[in-house]
Amino acid sequence: MLLIRCPYCEEERPELEFRHAGEAHVVRSSDMAEISDEAFEQFFFIRSNPKGIVFERWRHLHGCARFFNAARDTVSDRFLATYKAGEPKPDVSKFAADAGPAAYANVPPAELNDREGGAKQ
């Protein structure tokens, strides 16, 4: 069984207590009526669906019942980090060594080889 760390319960808990809740960090416009159709489509329908690291909302439904965020590798199904709702995205490069080549699928092509965040090769 997959163990998922709940940032509110502060420990690893069995996956049966959790529920997936879609992509994280999708920002809702403060003025929904004014945004263009294209911008609304982006917000409402378009999800990143990468092969590699995704940022997702999860809910500890049968535990503390709180929503939180997780960085997960869609190739290995491994949870790389979980953090409380409202906290910023963790730095993806932090997980690179753990996540293998697939982790870089989430990075813009120009930065693909920029492992150390330094000059491009």
Next chain:
Amino acid sequence: MPTQIDVSNTSPRRTSSAKQNVPADPSHKGQDKALRRTGPLDGRIAVPGGLSLTVLPPASRLSLRAPAGSVADLSAALGMDLPRSPKTSASDGKGRFALWLGPDEWLVVDEAGGDLVAACRAVQALHSAVDISHRNVGLLVSGQGAANAVNAGCPQDLSLQAFPVGACSRTVLGKIEMVLYRPSADSFRIECWRSFADYAHAFLAEAIADASA
């Protein structure tokens, strides 16, 4: 057949008599026959091997939600310090206990049937206190190896290191949700919703038979 309702009493069920009011007494004693409270699992027992499964008597229960700033006032009103750490509980030693369910959520139980909503009524600090006494059914699995029986349907680590005496958690039992509380090393209190009580009892009766075997 203890759940049978006495139909010989032909008097109207509701009268203005104070005697007809549902008493605060959580036990079944002293109630008018026509208004006798019937629990969903009345009369059931299951005691195979060294483990026992007990249907606990009715109790007062409160679903309490409050921000951190209200906890001190609510603690004073309820007569015990509400737990602030995950998976911990507090007890007043007189049958009233509070279980941490989430960062701002507690399940408060009073086995003596005290009015928990009334206890919180005077608190001015922001909070939500909802009486859920009748929503839950309490079951007790006790005896050596009780953790094994509960683990038949609960995926959490119930070793004493991970789930010590006094620990509590909302979690799952087979296909249902429950609140689990460990009042002693060899006993677990299971709180589940009333409509799931039949399933919980059947599941645990089988589990203690397996764990005792």
